[in-house]
Amino acid sequence: MGIDEDALDYHSRDPPGKVAIETTKSTSTQRDLSLAYSPGVAAPCREIADDPTDAYTYTAKGNLVGMVSNGSAVLGLGDIGAQASKPVIEGKGVLLKRFADIDVFDFELDTDDADAIVEAVSLTEPSFGGIHVEDIKAPECFAIEERLRDRMDIPVYHDDQHGTAIVSGAALLNAVDILDKDLEELEVAFAGAGASAIATAEFYVSLGVPRENVTMVDSEGVVTTDRDVNEYKARFASDRPAGDLADAMAGADVFVGLAVGDIVDPEMVRSMAENPIVFAMANPDPEIGCHEAKAARDDTVIAATGRSDFPNQVNNVLCFPFIFRGALDVRATEINEEMKVAAARALADLAREDVPDAVAKAYGDDPLQYGPEYLIPKALDPRVLFEVAPAVARAAVESGVSRIDLDLDTYVEDLEARLGKDREMMRIVLNKAKTDPKRIALSEGTNEKTIRAASRMVEEGIARPVLLGDRSTVESTVADLGLDFDPEVVDPSVDAHADAYADRLYELRKRKGITRREARDLVRSDTDYFGSVMVEVGDADAMLTGLTHHYPSALRPPLQVIGTAEDADYAAGVYMLTFRNRVIFVADTTVNQDPGADELAEIGRHTGELARRFNVEPRAAFLSYSNFGSVDNAGTRKPRQAAETLREDPAVDFPVDGEMQADTAVVEDILEGTYDFAELEDPANVLIFPNLEAGNIGYKLLQRLGGADAIGPMLVGMDKPVHVLQRGDEVENIVNLAGVAVVDAQERDG
DSSP, rough: OOHHHHHHHHHHHSSSOOOOOOSSSSSHHHHHHHSSTTTTTTTHHHHHHOGGGGHHSSSSSEEEEEEOOOOSSEEEEEEOOOOHHHOOOOOHHHHHHHHHHEEEEEEEEOOOHHHHHHHHHHHHHHGSSEEESSOHHHHTTHHHHHHHHOOOOOOEEEEEHHHHHHHHHHHHHHHHHHHHHOGGGGEEEEEEOSSSHHHHHHHHHHHHGGGGEHHHHHHHEEEEEEEETHHHHHHTSSSSOOHHHHHHHTOOOOEEOOTTTTOOOOOHHHOOOOOOOOEESSSSSSSHHHHHHHHHOOOOEEEESSSTTSSSSSOOOGGGGHHHHHHHHHHSOOOOOHEEEEEEEEHHHHHHHOOOOHHHHHTTTOOSSSBBBBBSTTTTTTTHHHHHHHHHHHHHHHHTTTOOOOOOOHHHHHHHHHHHHHHOHHHHHHHHHHSSEEEEEESTTTSSHHHHHHHHHHHHHHEEEEEESOOHHHHHHHHHHOOOOOOOOTTTTTTTHHHHHHHHHHHHHHGGGGHHHHHHHHHHHHHHHHHHHHHHHSSSSEEESSSSEEEEEEEEHHHTTOOOOOOOOSSSEEEEEOSOOEEEEEEOSSSOOSSSSHHHHHHHHHHHHHHHHTTTTOEEEOOOOTTTTTTOOOHHHHHHHHHHHHHTTTTTOSEEEEEHHHHHHHHHHHHHHHHTOSSSSSSSSSSEESSSOOOHHHHHHHHHHHOOEEEEEESEEEOOOOEOTTTTTOHHHHHHHHHHHHHHHHHHHH
């Protein structure tokens, strides 16, 4: 129920839904409008009328996919109808945009009539560069895709059929390589005979598995030639005797599950051939768990599922965005078998390559090395785009279905420019956190957002949250929210550690004006002091606070109790702002009202170190309203001196310069054209503001007007991981900062 509420909030947040249409050209002047519409628009219209392929040159057609469904077979929900399927279809469009920068227009058709669907979709051909059919029930989906492919001169692709086929096909190619088996000799048993199973079986045949070696089992048992089945199942009807799934699996080299969970037991796995391959891909529960399948035998069992918490996740997002990217970029007339095979082989080949450190860090720093536990690339591996899309484009050209040719070397560069360098910054941190979750004290433990965030931390495995506050309040809130969550709660008013914590607080603050009784009262009544001492003595690894307090009052207890690190005299607040093509760290945004030059230099050093935690190589600029001495007064000298101090610091090995105006720092033409003497060869990604007022105003303008996603504030310079939220932060902000705190604690342990 908790995730349902989060999802409803996510989808209803203004503007509703997940997609929008935006202009790609300037429309700010009357001339812009006259070019965009009347009278200028007549010129491209005439060109297209003379040559219809010019639609790819003068309109968005070449990067626009129509996402079509009638909602008759929505994964996990069944036949919910066209209108109810719209959030799913929008979501599929989001994946195309996110992973391959493809624009999507979704349209849901309120009919179960296959003829009507074919007629409606085929009439949209002038609008789109491709059609993505989704969540239409079998067997109609087969006929609809086939007929649309025949009628339309643009790619038509049904992911329910082909996505799992291609990704699991890549896994199969590598599994047989690892086990030294031959595709031509494999015996394959399928559980399930729907759209995905039939398409997967057909694809395995394309890869080299003999059709007669495939045994398919549906809800009535083995599909045999004696049974009356539809034409699609009939392609895999077997001459073998009637039987059930256990009969089909006996002696098989490969099990492919595309049915329902928990229908395979260990004995059935033991009945398979030597060193079997088990692809149990039912969601959310596989036909047999990965661990259970491996434990069933003493020899090598290579397993894959559809789940992200097991190795070898068969995830369609590894496939369909990049197939469409390659197909669109050569203006293909269809997505044929050669293109699908090329995608599978590209995925298989990529898994055999050395995995970059950045990808390993995104999945928790666990070794990712080609073998039984790593058959296919990870979904967030940015190299997938640069391997699969070119392979698909090449296959389209070589098979004769492209309208244009491409220089593939230049094409890869174009792809990199299209998607930029954003590497899922927070996902890197959250996956790193999952490798060694730390104990985090949440001082506002009775707050509903804090409790929901704690539930998320446990669900995602990123932290071990400790909710500080009244136990009965926490437990009743958990019950009211309907969370499947057994929280760890520590109530300072009755906790057995409180007296020891009070003694520690007294020792730390007795020469700062605090009495023993005041220390006891603070620890018992103020969760910020209790949590701060908890972290200081090592009973918790990190702390979050600030959700319901003003920032200064929330920061005061951890500063008094934990203090700054040995190499730091000041703490500072940093926001990470992620744009489409760049990431910028801005400081100080929350702590130091009017820092001096030495403070600014230290803030710059700590912010650069934080950037590296996110795999960003820092380039720091100290900001002002003047450029390199163009104005000389006390205000401009301060950032100038800070930059000089930081450059002279032998511990700092990243470029630093200032003082400079904000646009000088971030615009390459200004930096290189006017100030070619600057230390920064590329635009800055660490911006140090001259005071708190400027920093707070600046980051909020960048966030709201610049469209940046803001992560933070992240507190740097503290002796132990403490982060102070902004009042009213959302659950997502709390979870993200928890991930940052866990990674911080991990690195201190290391």
